[in-house]
Amino acid sequence: MSKPANRLQETKEYYFSKKLKEVRGLIAAGHPVINMGIGSPDMPAPPAAVAAMLKGLHDSVAHQYQSYTGIPALREAMATFYKDNYGVTAQADTEILPLMGSKEGIMHISMAFLNPGDKVLFPNPGYPSYAAVTRLVEAEALTYDLTAENGWLPDLKELAKQDLSQVKLMWVNYPHMPTGTKVPDGFFEELIAFAKAQDILVINDNPYSFILNDNPQSLLAVPGAMDVALELNSLSKTYNMAGWRVGMVLGSETHIGHILRVKSNMDSGMFYGIQKGAIAALGLGKDWFDHINGIYAQRRALVFKLVETLGCSYDSNQVGLFVWAKLPSGIDAEAFIDKMLLEKYIFITPGTIFGTMGADYIRFSLCVKEEEIKEAIERVK
Template sequence: MQVSVASRLHHTQEYYFSQKLREIDGLNKAGAPVINLGIGSPDMPPHPRVIAALTTAAQLPNTHAYQNYKGVPVLRQAMANWYQRFYGVVLNPEAEVLPLLGSKEGIIHISMTFLEAGDEVLIPNPGYPAYRAAAQLSGAIPVDYDLTAANHWLPDLEALAQQDLSRVKLMWVNYPHMPTGTPPDAAFFARLVAFATAHDILLVHDNPYSFILNQDPPQSLLAVPGAREVVLELNSLSKSHNMAGWRVGMLLGRADLLQEVLRFKSNLDSGMFLPVQLAAIEALQLDESWYAELNAHYAARRELVFELLETIGCSFTRQQVGLFVWAAIPAGYADGFALSDELLHTARVFLTPGGIFGTNGSGFIRVSLCQTTEVLQAALGRIRAARVQPSFTTSDS
């Protein structure tokens, strides 16, 4: 019997990392272990108090049942308190906070809730590939907006306003930006909200990196005056609290819009495991010392990544934030894929080619900070041994 694949999958490819990990696994099994500097999966554990909260709750006999789709009230209150304490945003925990099984879940939930065939979605290029995949799965049309080094990896809103935006229903933004590490900017955030308001566009801000190596206080797009009418924001404990595998995310914003997302979500999944919710509450109550200690580790790692990139001959700015370093490839390579493949097969070090994030990333590579300093030093040693020669040095522009 032949079973045809649904048309919604025709333009959706297997996630790049899913494919590449198979290749890396094959090299590892063949006795050529690879140092993987590609994926942003935090390698450090959560705070001991968080693990203790999970363990204690999991040992109770009454914590293993199905849970409410909206999460327990004390979790929503903890999320609202976290937003008020660190972002200066006051939220109603009953109506304006929706816990999610990770923020990636929220990307597809939002897309399936609000988009349909014929709608257009503004997608950053370069940007997180899940935005495009979710738009395509919903039947909507992805429309790239350019991010370039010349414009400091910010969209040219004036140029966008000159386009036909009549069919655009939703725009994805993400600052601190992944993959370029561009930090948030309050003045730009205000212009962004004004743009969305003027063109009747739902603005969705994906905000999981705001605590990582960000010298300024964490910023939320919801803090901008007037944002509540046009903005939904996604956040997560994956990066900020080393809880990627726990799948704790949140969607924040207008009560009526969250209620519609919940209508879709409740037909797709169930509530979060109660011990995970109780542990997440403990994580959200950690003070500034937790983030300072986390960032001390990442700062030391970033210096080694800078050295590694200089050895390869890449150029980059040191004013990046978030969990990765973004760098332009040296002359002589067709694109980031060519450099990534060369390093994989000559030095057994994997770096992510920037082209997986869109055409504007083709001349770049991205390096994850989610490895210890010992592993990063080993990667640097391998690259030096492979005699990859630098062709130009770093830029602080």
């Protein structure tokens, strides 16, 4: 039997890929599991997006191979979306690349810019895929710790004191997942100055900026940011279109060109109907955000009650699709969530999967209906 590549020695199966098998097993055995672990929107996609997708199926080119860069109308819609919501001007033809979900962009960017042995900075706690993909391309993953005391922001002054000469990329993610931290005024400007001084390409992964957040921000709004920065974004959370797999990466023409060289060798374009649906979604205005955020606000208020019932603490100012909560002192996060799953049939994410700095925390998804959250509260009372 053929042996796997050496790169897999340090790459584990994604946590949710394994844990959800256990959850499905409990459900199959008849247990009423409430899944508060993953951020997969349970509400429908915008009706306008569904209608546009269905209508697009009848276009003469719908079932042909599509452009690696998406149809022009999709790139234009993405450019307009960034201009209207973030005040960022990006050239649709050269500075925007549609993706099949922003997660694939993490791999494309890493393959485009990293050589074996290059170093990459990523947050602890942070999205596990940053480190996993770094190791898959045989680069070296270096963590920078985020703490509640420092507002879950990187200490750029301390980082600058280290030897960063071999660091090629730096991953940031604001609004931050899993902590729900918003960017304070001036931080993005400091980050771009840091990237220029250290000659590092910084990438902001930005899929949560419209969820329970009244001040969406883009790293690319900083003057000169495109020289040293890229930004990933997605329709998954913003428009309840996680399964559609529509994302984007924005940056300079040169950087986007490098990423396209990778992407064009890995897929044959996004399905036309999905592109048409994405255009319709991106054209929706404030009413859409008010609608989904009204629902998420009610759910979050209930999750806060659940957190309090569990004896945990939380920051009421956090934004995004999750609630990040600190466990009482001395409680092991993974043992706690296993106990909750097996005794109360409630699945919660342990903070440990996001890094060592998440060891004292647990994370709740807001992609759960109100009645289920109320049921969870009753189960743990």
